[in-house]
Amino acid sequence: MKAAAASTGRIMGRVPQGEDLLGYLNQVCLDEGISAGQVSAIGAVAKARIAFYDQAKQEYGFMDLDEPMEIVALMGNVSLKDGKPFVHAHVVLGGHDGKLLGGHLSEGAPVFACEFIITKFSSDQEFVRGLDQGTGLPLWQGLS
Numbered sequence: 001m002k003a004a005a006a007s008t009g010r011i012m013g014r015v016p017q018g019e020d021l022l023g024y025l026n027q028v029c030l031d032e033g034i035s036a037g038q039v040s041a042i043g044a045v046a047k048a049r050i051a052f053y054d055q056a057k058q059e060y061g062f063m064d065l066d067e068p069m070e071i072v073a074l075m076g077n078v079s080l081k082d083g084k085p086f087v088h089a090h091v092v093l094g095g096h097d098g099k100l101l102g103g104h105l106s107e108g109a110p111v112f113a114c115e116f117i118i119t120k121f122s123s124d125q126e127f128v129r130g131l132d133q134g135t136g137l138p139l140w141q142g143l144s
Helices: 021-032
Strands: 006-015 037-045 048-054 059-065 070-080 084-094 102-104 112-124 129-131 138-140
Touching: 006 021, 021 037, 021 084, 021 112, 037 084, 048 138, 059 102, 070 102, 070 112, 070 129
Parallel strands: none
Antiparallel strands: 006 112, 037 070, 037 112, 048 059, 048 102, 070 084, 084 102, 129 138
């Protein structure tokens, strides 16, 4: 297995109410020049869209959650896709009944309140996504 050594710096912030969560995190990474990093967040969304990857079909299925939900956990990474910073995040959301749903964070999650931390990595190797033939997913290239 190949790995890359990295040094870090952190950015902490708040997503403005009404902003799309994924879109905003991607924009922060673009504005701050973050091409490799780790993302975490907590808060709440007015509604959400999450995805699950069907391994047999090699395609995403989407679930629209049209209700306010708590962001119980959000974790992900930042790398380059098509030459731009790309946040790949998974999220666990809690409803008013305490039930949890989770999956791949997709655009379509307007924020009610959200605080995030992005840890920026500096590395001698770029983390670039490209199509992995075995999975059909855009995975990091040159690291396996």
